[in-house]
Amino acid sequence: MKDKIITISREFGSGGRTVGRKVAEKLGIPCYDKEIVEKVSIESGFVKEYVEEKGEYLSASGKMSTLFTLHHLYSNMSNEDIIWSAQVKVIKDLAAKGPCVIVGRCADYILRERDDVVKVFIYSDEDSRAERIVRLYGEKTETPEKRLKDKDKKRSSYYQHYTDMEWGNPRNYDLCLNSGAIGIDKCIDIICTLEE
Amino acid sequence: MKDKIITISREFGSGGRTVGRKVAEKLGIPCYDKEIVEKVSIESGFVKEYVEEKGEYLSASGKMSTLFTLHHLYSNMSNEDIIWSAQVKVIKDLAAKGPCVIVGRCADYILRERDDVVKVFIYSDEDSRAERIVRLYGEKTETPEKRLKDKDKKRSSYYQHYTDMEWGNPRNYDLCLNSGAIGIDKCIDIICTLEE
Numbered sequence: 550m551k552d553k554i555i556t557i558s559r560e561f562g563s564g565g566r567t568v569g570r571k572v573a574e575k576l577g578i579p580c581y582d583k584e585i586v587e588k589v590s591i592e593s594g595f596v597k598e599y600v601e602e603k604g605e606y607l608s609a610s611g612k613m614s615t616l617f618t619l620h621h622l623y624s625n626m627s628n629e630d631i632i633w634s635a636q637v638k639v640i641k642d643l644a645a646k647g648p649c650v651i652v653g654r655c656a657d658y659i660l661r662e663r664d665d666v667v668k669v670f671i672y673s674d675e676d677s678r679a680e681r682i683v684r685l686y687g688e689k690t691e692t693p694e695k696r697l698k699d700k701d702k703k704r705s706s707y708y709q710h711y712t713d714m715e716w717g718n719p720r721n722y723d724l725c726l727n728s729g730a731i732g733i734d735k736c737i738d739i740i741c742t743l744e745e
Numbered sequence: 746m747k748d749k750i751i752t753i754s755r756e757f758g759s760g761g762r763t764v765g766r767k768v769a770e771k772l773g774i775p776c777y778d779k780e781i782v783e784k785v786s787i788e789s790g791f792v793k794e795y796v797e798e799k800g801e802y803l804s805a806s807g808k809m810s811t812l813f814t815l816h817h818l819y820s821n822m823s824n825e826d827i828i829w830s831a832q833v834k835v836i837k838d839l840a841a842k843g844p845c846v847i848v849g850r851c852a853d854y855i856l857r858e859r860d861d862v863v864k865v866f867i868y869s870d871e872d873s874r875a876e877r878i879v880r881l882y883g884e885k886t887e888t889p890e891k892r893l894k895d896k897d898k899k900r901s902s903y904y905q906h907y908t909d910m911e912w913g914n915p916r917n918y919d920l921c922l923n924s925g926a927i928g929i930d931k932c933i934d935i936i937c938t939l940e941e
Contacts, residue, residue, distance in 0.1 A: 668926075672915055719868055719913060724935075725921035730864075731939060739920075739935055743927060 554644050554663065555740060556656040558670045558708075558722065561700035562678030562693075564733045565671035568726075569652040571737045581643050582652040585636065588643075592635035595628065603632050605653055606703035607710055633711055653704075657721065658712040669740060670717060670725040677729030750840050750859065751936060752852040754866045754904075754918065757896035758874030758889075760929045761867035762848050764922075767933045769846040777839050778848040781832065784839075788831035791824065799828050801849055802899035803906055829907055849900075853917065854908040865936060866913060866921040873925030 555572060559565020566582060573580030589604060590597045607629070626634070640659045643649060644666075651660075657668040673681075679693035689696060708716035719725045724743075726736045751768060755761020762778060769776030785800055786793045803825070822830070836855045839845060840862075847856075853864040869877075875889035885892060904912035915921045920939075922932045 670915065674916075717915065719866065719915050719921040719923070720870075722921075723923045723926040725915040725918075727915070727919045730919035735939060738938075742934075742938075743931060 552648055552665065554648060554660060554666045555650045556660065556666060556668050557650060557652045558655075558657060558668070558716070559653065560672045560678065560717070561697055561704065562682040563671045563673040564681060564728045564736075566652050568669075568671055568728065568733055568736045568740070569650045571733075572740045573650040575737065575741050576648070576650075578648045578650065580650040580652065581640075585639055585643070585651070585654055588639040589632060589635045592639055593632050595632060599628075600632055603629050604636055605707055606700070607706035655708055655712055658708075658714065667724075667740070667743060668722040670719070670722040671728050671736060672717065672725065673727055673729030748844055748861065750844060750856060750862045751846045752856065752862060752864050753846060753848045754851075754853060754864075754912070755849065756868040756874065756913070757893055757900065758878040759867045759869040760877060760924045760932075764865075764867055764924065764929055764932045764936070765846045765848040767929075768936045771933065771937050772844070772846075774844045774846065776846040776848065777836075781835055781839070781847070781850055784835040785828060785831045788835055789828050791828060795824075796828055799825050800832055801903055802896070803902035851904055851908055854904075854910065863920075863936070863939065864918040866915065866918040867924050867932060868913065868921065869923055869925030 555569075557565050557569040557572075559568070569582065570580050586597050586601045586604065589595075590600045593600065595603070636654055637659050640651060640654065640656050643651065644656075644660050644663065657666070660666045675694065675697060678697055682696060683693050691699075705716040708714070714721050717725075724739070726739060728736050731739075751765075753761050753765040753768075755764070765778065766776050782793050782797050782800065785791075786796045789796065791799075832850055833855050836847060836850065836852050839847065840852075840856050840859065853862070856862045871890065871893060874893055878892060879889050887895075901912040904910065910917050920935070922935060924932050927935075
């Protein structure tokens, strides 16, 4: 696996980000997650918080932002489209540097033409995810179930919009691991030992 | 894994049956596949060939058989329902005997109330599956693509009809492995080493 690029798509609260980081640590390769947001921010000109929100989530209605920016003077692209284009460039550039783990952001789709990519989907049952997000991110006004549903819906819509494929359909991945059932450590082991 | 029951759902041509048999061999536990057909045949009174067809496949239209049998004198159950009931009993009885591998036949759903079941889904891309079915089962008048589509449709309809769940949705399984991408041997290794 040391010569591969590993993309990790994940349901919110499934621990996919942790899986990605620990796989990278064990394999001694970089893990790109928040770094992508920073690079896309520089590339697109939008602030990081905006990139983070718009680079993976589409509002449930599927509507794009109508916020007017200078970009609109030069093209018909929405802000989301500009961020998407920057994200495609950043992810392709990072992959070109060599083996790595990339968490989220449709990297499986963006790198689909490479033959050295292992595509993983991490998911879990709702109870485990609800427990995890409350433990990691604290209580909010909305119930954890509502937070999960909203995030899933927005990630799924975003993926569908830009890839024209179904998010979480196993046929788009090489392996799909239920972290709630088999445990996060086992997910890490399975991914690391794939090419042993 | 030696103390677990492993259920393997699989797409036609994905090699899931081979994976199941070899996992059982490696773990030294029984693999139930064709044996289920024999037992259901005895339990239900239908011949094996009929059980094999009706115990996993629903016609694409979703219609049940209207063949009149003696069973219909005593109940309003269709032949498929009678076979399903026998299959539920046979699979629960086999699971009660101890650790084993069970291939297909909605065993993941039938055993859903047990907490010692590992649920696996094996799938693959269409090209790998088409190549495999021609190699194993020979050429037929229908194209391999048509044969795959028909079998998938019937298995999916059957699963949906009796479980009210979506066949191949990763959330119904503990892990989903793309045998075309990672190879059949790696699928076997991953399942065998899950509990090491």
